[in-house]
Amino acid sequence: MDWKKVTLATGAGILAGYVVKEQISSKKGVNPEKALKIAKEAFKKQGPISGSWIYMKPEQLNKNGINYNVYRGGISRNQDGETSQYEFFIDSATGTIVDVSEEAS
Incomplete structure (x- = not known):
């Protein structure tokens, strides 16, 4: 040998x-912690944030006829003494923010 x-x-x-x-x-793809970091960095460009959260388990989202596997989370922001809440969805494969909506108070 x-x-x-x-x-x-x-x-x-x-x-x-x-x-x-x-x-x-x-x-x-991205893990939930990385997805939250991406969202916080994007929101910080518009001003300071006061809180954030993210679900650790991905879920399905259909946006404009396309199915995404996403992480769902939220951001709180204080503006002029008022707290605004935003919900976001981040593609778990690419880390792209798929959708953002302001929560009704």
Whole structure:
């Protein structure tokens, strides 16, 4: 048995396993914490926020005839002494904000 060939084959197998693992993990999308961070950064561009929340389990949303797997969350903002509540939906695969709506008080 040639040890050089065995070592080379083992190294190639480890490298291939690492590449496959990285490709699979990069396709998982965003986690809920990352989705909330994306939403907070987007809302902070419009002014300060006073609170936020997100559901940890993705849900289905149909927007304009397209189905999305999304995280649902909310942002609170104080403006001129009034608190405004916003609900947002973020695509769990891409991290794109799909929809935002202001909650009625």
